[in-house]
Amino acid sequence: MVKIKSKIGWTVVIILSLSPLVSWYFALQPFEARIGNSYAVWTSLGQIAGLVGFTMYAIDLVLNTRLKFLEDYFGGMNRVYIAHHTLGGISFMLLLMHPLLLAASFLTYSSEEAALLFLPGDDWARNLGITALSLMMALLLLTFYRNLPYQIWRFLHTLMGVVFLIGILHSFFIASDISREPFMMYHMLFFAVLGVGAYTYRTLLGRFFVKRSFYSLVVVKQLNKNTVEIILKPLKNPFVYKPGQFVFVKFKNAGINEEVHPFSISSASTEQQLVLTVKAEGDYTKNLVNLMAGATAVMEGSFGRFTYTNYANTQQIWIAGGIGITPFVSMAKELVSTPQYKVDLYYSVHDQEEAVYLSDLQKIAAANANFRVIPVISTIQGRLTVDTIEKGSGRLDDKDFFLCGPPPMMHSLRGQLRKRKVKSKNIHSEEFQL
Amino acid sequence: MIKKLVTIMLCLFWFTVLFILVKGLFFSAGG
Numbered sequence: 235m236v237k238i239k240s241k242i243g244w245t246v247v248i249i250l251s252l253s254p255l256v257s258w259y260f261a262l263q264p265f266e267a268r269i270g271n272s273y274a275v276w277t278s279l280g281q282i283a284g285l286v287g288f289t290m291y292a293i294d295l296v297l298n299t300r301l302k303f304l305e306d307y308f309g310g311m312n313r314v315y316i317a318h319h320t321l322g323g324i325s326f327m328l329l330l331m332h333p334l335l336l337a338a339s340f341l342t343y344s345s346e347e348a349a350l351l352f353l354p355g356d357d358w359a360r361n362l363g364i365t366a367l368s369l370m371m372a373l374l375l376l377t378f379y380r381n382l383p384y385q386i387w388r389f390l391h392t393l394m395g396v397v398f399l400i401g402i403l404h405s406f407f408i409a410s411d412i413s414r415e416p417f418m419m420y421h422m423l424f425f426a427v428l429g430v431g432a433y434t435y436r437t438l439l440g441r442f443f444v445k446r447s448f449y450s451l452v453v454v455k456q457l458n459k460n461t462v463e464i465i466l467k468p469l470k471n472p473f474v475y476k477p478g479q480f481v482f483v484k485f486k487n488a489g490i491n492e493e494v495h496p497f498s499i500s501s502a503s504t505e506q507q508l509v510l511t512v513k514a515e516g517d518y519t520k521n522l523v524n525l526m527a528g529a530t531a532v533m534e535g536s537f538g539r540f541t542y543t544n545y546a547n548t549q550q551i552w553i554a555g556g557i558g559i560t561p562f563v564s565m566a567k568e569l570v571s572t573p574q575y576k577v578d579l580y581y582s583v584h585d586q587e588e589a590v591y592l593s594d595l596q597k598i599a600a601a602n603a604n605f606r607v608i609p610v611i612s613t614i615q616g617r618l619t620v621d622t623i624e625k626g627s628g629r630l631d632d633k634d635f636f637l638c639g640p641p642p643m644m645h646s647l648r649g650q651l652r653k654r655k656v657k658s659k660n661i662h663s664e665e666f667q668l
Numbered sequence: 669m670i671k672k673l674v675t676i677m678l679c680l681f682w683f684t685v686l687f688i689l690v691k692g693l694f695f696s697a698g699g
């Protein structure tokens with residue numbers, strides 16, 4: 235049921251994105267006139283690219299709101315962000331196609347007219363279109379391809395909403411079916427309002443609308459040379475979380491940049507203190523060891539659907555790779571309150587030093603007959619394979635699998651499990667691509 | 669994946685725009 239529901243998100247996105255085709259079909263001119271000759275065909279394709287691209291842009295702004303209901307329909311906030319990234323890319327490509335296809339229609343009678351389409355002129359609504367597309371390209375080039383400082387990246391990404399506003403002015407004031415046909419105008423107005431509403435909620439007035447929790451930093455513990463545990467205590471509006479979830483965190487006045495990052499929770503939901511475990515990979519995460527005790531952590535959460543109790547099958551195999559152990563640590567601590575679950579955890583690490591939670595997990599396993607930890611040290615035992623899991627845990631097709639680790643490892647194990655007839659609905663994974 | 673597609677699309681966009689501009693402004697019948 236959870237899996238089926240998580241597919242609905244993309245279905246709704248596709249239906250909504252293509253909905254302008256309906257109002258376009260019923261617009262003023264008869265359909266036959268819109269495909270009657272090559273000029274009409276190119277014009278129609280250009281219009282459709284613009285309408286669908288605009289609609290996708292509006293939906294993309296909604297996906298960026300981090301509203302919790304979205305998680306149910308995409309299978310977790312991490313997947314919502316993957317959808318946001320993909321939809322943004324498709325929208326951008328369609329909006330690039332929009333003037334190209336219109337220029338193609340002009341080319342059928344005048345190459346000069348086609349060329350003038352790309353240059354500013356007397357039509358201010360068209361100039362706004364050129365402005366929006368140029369800005370969008372510039373912002374996308376900078377944010378996609380340049381490794382910018384976080385604050386600049388965030389500011390530039392914020393400007394994508396301004397591009398949308400300029401796009402609205404272009405769409406509604408240029409001589410087109412939107413300005414001529416009321417039904418289409420209201421249809422597109424709906425998406426314009428949706429996009430502006432989402433942008434206002436998240437970006438312009440986020441500080442008033444978005445619920446945030448405040449925690450105080452107790453201590454930062456270094457677990458190995460590149461992994462730290464951040465221990466926090468609640469100050470105001472503590473959030474409720476399930477094991478395996480993650481939060482967006484920003485540290486204020488803490489001696490490091492005030493950036494927002496998603497971090498996995500490694501404490502049990504019943505603990506007084508909140509523990510986040512982070513692998514130092516970038517400039518920001520490497521600086522986390524310098525966090526000062528007493529600093530305030532502003533949190534938004536909790537997010538994610540990677541929780542074992544979300545699934546009814548009590549026979550489970552958990553597979554962790556490296557820092558991917560974090561959500562499983564949180565879940566393992568809670569197993570004692572759900573004795574019906576029987577779990578084997580395969581903890582794959584490069585070497586012994588990377589196995590930062592092995593002794594903690596072995597202690598939990600020693601006290602719980604339904605929980606086993608099987609460490610797999612790849613430099614000694616080789617890579618973890620489904621053969622190893624089958625030898626250790628028996629038949630596979632009656633179990634649910636939880637994967638969290640480096641993407642190539644998850645991809646490989648998912649493929650191996652599918653070859654062994656494990657159903658896709660029984661394989662759950664956590665991708666960190668926010 | 670989507671980044672690669674966007675990159676290809678951007679290259680195609682600029683190539684086509686430049687082609688249309690050059691053809692329309694310098695090689696059209698009236699230009």
